[in-house]
Amino acid sequence: MTARRNDTDRPVFARIWMAAGPRLDREGFVEWRRRLLHGLSGRVLEIGAGHGLNFSHYGADVTEVVAVEPERHLRRMAEAAADSAPVPVTVRAGSAEDVPCAAGSMDAAVCSLVLCSVRDQRAALLEIHRVLKPGGELRFLEHVRAGNPAGALVQRALDATIWPLLVGGCHTSRATTDAIAAGGFEVASATHFRFPTTAVPLPTSPHVLGAARRVT
Numbered sequence: 001m002t003a004r005r006n007d008t009d010r011p012v013f014a015r016i017w018m019a020a021g022p023r024l025d026r027e028g029f030v031e032w033r034r035r036l037l038h039g040l041s042g043r044v045l046e047i048g049a050g051h052g053l054n055f056s057h058y059g060a061d062v063t064e065v066v067a068v069e070p071e072r073h074l075r076r077m078a079e080a081a082a083d084s085a086p087v088p089v090t091v092r093a094g095s096a097e098d099v100p101c102a103a104g105s106m107d108a109a110v111c112s113l114v115l116c117s118v119r120d121q122r123a124a125l126l127e128i129h130r131v132l133k134p135g136g137e138l139r140f141l142e143h144v145r146a147g148n149p150a151g152a153l154v155q156r157a158l159d160a161t162i163w164p165l166l167v168g169g170c171h172t173s174r175a176t177t178d179a180i181a182a183g184g185f186e187v188a189s190a191t192h193f194r195f196p197t198t199a200v201p202l203p204t205s206p207h208v209l210g211a212a213r214r215v216t
Contacts, residue, residue, distance in 0.1 A: 042107030048114030052081025096124035125183030185212035
């Protein structure tokens with residue numbers, strides 16, 4: 001595979017995520033992944049596929065998954081996971097802001113724990129809008145800004161200091177659902193939940209699972 005100009009090399013973060021992702025699934029996050037992907041069909045774009053944890057949960061109505069991942073270590077793991085996926089998966093180098101797909105070529109797009117870490121969230125959503133067919137569906141599962149002022153204040157303080165450097169560019173305080181609505185999508189559903197449900201909420205506990213339609 002030819003490396004694109006927006007490849008990234010974050011071996012430390014890649015090792016952390018390769019350990020953390022399966023652990024979160026064992027603790028129950030896998031059920032949210034399944035809900036995220038349920039009922040999808042046709043050609044699906046997955047942004048920031050990581051090492052392919054979603055691949056095994058796509059249903060038979062999906063004809064192809066085009067999985068975009070900029071981090072080269074994770075991408076190699078995703079390519080291995082694609083070999084055993086129940087649907088055809090093509091793993092490509094690229095970023096959310098520079099998707100290697102033609103305009104209007106995808107029936108649906110999936111963002112799973114990625115819109116928190118893209119460099120430019122608005123540009124990423126415009127790019128997803130570009131590659132989706134009119135009426136195409138965006139499914140999203142993201143951790144988002146806390147609904148209470150104290151929690152949001154802690155998140156903003158972390159985002160302004162060390163958190164993005166430690167966790168692969170992640171920002172905990174993004175109002176992602178609002179950004180999706182402003183990016184040419186009509187939000188059809190948005191379920192807010194906490195994960196993990198610790199006694200003291202973590203900065204990354206507030207999540208949203210949702211679906212939106214591409215509008216012109």
